[in-house]
Amino acid sequence: MAEQKTLQFHKPRLNGSIKVPGDKSISHRSIMLGAIAEGRTTVEGFLEGEDCLRTIEIFKQLGVSIERQGTNVTIDSPGIENWTTPSDELYAGNSGTTARLMLGILAGSNVSSVLTGDESLSKRPMKRVTIPLQSMGAKIVGAEDDEYLPLTVKGGELSGMTYHVPVASAQVKSAILFAGLRATGKTIVSEPAISRDHTERMFEQFGVSIETNGNTVTIEGGQTLQASSVKVPGDISSAAFFLAAAAMVENSCVEIVEVGLNPTRTGIIEVLRQMGAAIDVHEETGGRGESYGTIKVSKATLHGIEISGEIIPTLIDELPIIALLATQAEGTTIIKDAAELRVKETDRIAAVTTELKKLGASIEATPDGMIIHGPTPLKGTSMNSYGDHRLGMMAAIASLVADGEVIIEDPACIAVSYPNFFEHLTALVNNG
Numbered sequence: 001m002a003e004q005k006t007l008q009f010h011k012p013r014l015n016g017s018i019k020v021p022g023d024k025s026i027s028h029r030s031i032m033l034g035a036i037a038e039g040r041t042t043v044e045g046f047l048e049g050e051d052c053l054r055t056i057e058i059f060k061q062l063g064v065s066i067e068r069q070g071t072n073v074t075i076d077s078p079g080i081e082n083w084t085t086p087s088d089e090l091y092a093g094n095s096g097t098t099a100r101l102m103l104g105i106l107a108g109s110n111v112s113s114v115l116t117g118d119e120s121l122s123k124r125p126m127k128r129v130t131i132p133l134q135s136m137g138a139k140i141v142g143a144e145d146d147e148y149l150p151l152t153v154k155g156g157e158l159s160g161m162t163y164h165v166p167v168a169s170a171q172v173k174s175a176i177l178f179a180g181l182r183a184t185g186k187t188i189v190s191e192p193a194i195s196r197d198h199t200e201r202m203f204e205q206f207g208v209s210i211e212t213n214g215n216t217v218t219i220e221g222g223q224t225l226q227a228s229s230v231k232v233p234g235d236i237s238s239a240a241f242f243l244a245a246a247a248m249v250e251n252s253c254v255e256i257v258e259v260g261l262n263p264t265r266t267g268i269i270e271v272l273r274q275m276g277a278a279i280d281v282h283e284e285t286g287g288r289g290e291s292y293g294t295i296k297v298s299k300a301t302l303h304g305i306e307i308s309g310e311i312i313p314t315l316i317d318e319l320p321i322i323a324l325l326a327t328q329a330e331g332t333t334i335i336k337d338a339a340e341l342r343v344k345e346t347d348r349i350a351a352v353t354t355e356l357k358k359l360g361a362s363i364e365a366t367p368d369g370m371i372i373h374g375p376t377p378l379k380g381t382s383m384n385s386y387g388d389h390r391l392g393m394m395a396a397i398a399s400l401v402a403d404g405e406v407i408i409e410d411p412a413c414i415a416v417s418y419p420n421f422f423e424h425l426t427a428l429v430n431n432g
């Protein structure tokens with residue numbers, strides 16, 4: 001039987017300052033670009049989460065030398081032209097980012113390989129990536145019309161193309177840009193709303209020129225990456241759990257330092273502001289690299305809002321914790337245009353609705369979001385994580401506002417993105 005964790009707090013308050021682990025999206029990309037570039041790339045602040053460790057293991061199988069000491073990583077690569085064909089399957093575990101971005105990278109490499117994943121990842125849609133890649137000439141085949149892992153990729157020549165991604169997805173956009181880097185001619189990708197732009201920013205850091213114009217990104221094929229050094233800021237998607245906790249738990253004030261403030265990721269800050277949270281943001285750097293800074297949130301009276309449209313991609317991974325926050329806000333919160341939640345690590349609309357209802361929340365699922373009426377008192381119960389890290393952390397934060405015990409089923413999945421989550425939770429609550 002899967003492990004459980006029981007949490008119970010009596011009138012807790014959260015106080016203190018923490019630095020959350022490195023950004024998951026940026027950590028993946030630092031290894032990917034470091035492995036494509038010939039020579040030595042160093043990474044500081046790497047996320048030691050299971051998803052990012054999968055990306056490292058895959059590149060080791062491709063003949064890239066990668067040494068990791070905690071959050072410091074050194075990559076010595078022979079360059080994408082000189083990778084070796086792996087003898088085993090490449091296992092992406094639970095990581096959608098690893099799987100989808102690797103498809104774009106492998107398509108334009110010199111190697112043939114088979115990409116696999118765990119049970120959850122093997123049910124997630126891949127055609128959104130295989131269709132555009134195949135139209136660039138990629139040789140990718142798999143079950144059910146190439147929709148699901150395992151997928152066999154035979155690297156080879158690609159041609160640039162113009163493609164409109166039907167849903168805003170950085171994974172799809174990035175896979176196409178990786179393929180575009182190796183293709184002949186120009187590749188132009190546009191999307192309905194701007195998704196996270198870490199790939200574009202890191203390409204520039206590695207000496208590749210990229211043109212961004214509104215929702216359209218253009219890359220000229222055949223450019224060579226220069227090995228670089230990457231500093232990974234804290235993950236705002238991890239910070240979001242404690243920011244939300246501070247906003248709804250009485251007498252709380254939490255500060256998160258050195259956290260990423262890339263504007264394609266900061267929708268949570270906007271939502272906290274609109275809901276009435278006392279929030280202070282101090283940016284330390286700006287410009288084309290990844291900006292970062294300090295966010296401080298204190299408890300305030302919150303009210304419901306509507307969250308829809310272009311802001312959705314900038315907070316897509318924060319919607320589970322935002323839904324919990326909305327249960328403590330006065331009035332109705334409407335989340336729309338977020339059908340993508342249904343194809344994340346689990347169906348997050350169904351899972352969040354079911355689990356928050358168990359706590360006594362007034363929440364209903366819609367095809368593309370949720371409607372939450374608040375405030376409602378929450379009572380302790382047993383909550384399922386569905387093996388999804390963000391559901392596990394939502395359940396843990398719920399224990400701070402629930403009356404009684406919250407039992408989290410299968411909390412181990414939290415290590416996917418936040419291995420020291422419970423230590424930080426204990427540290428912040430004990431400081432109260």
Ligand code: S3P
Nearest residue numbers: 025097168169170171172316317
């Ligand atoms: C990610 C993009 C998002 C996000 C995921 C990480 C990335 O997914 O949900 O956790 O690193 O590119 P989509 O691209 O499917 O929106």
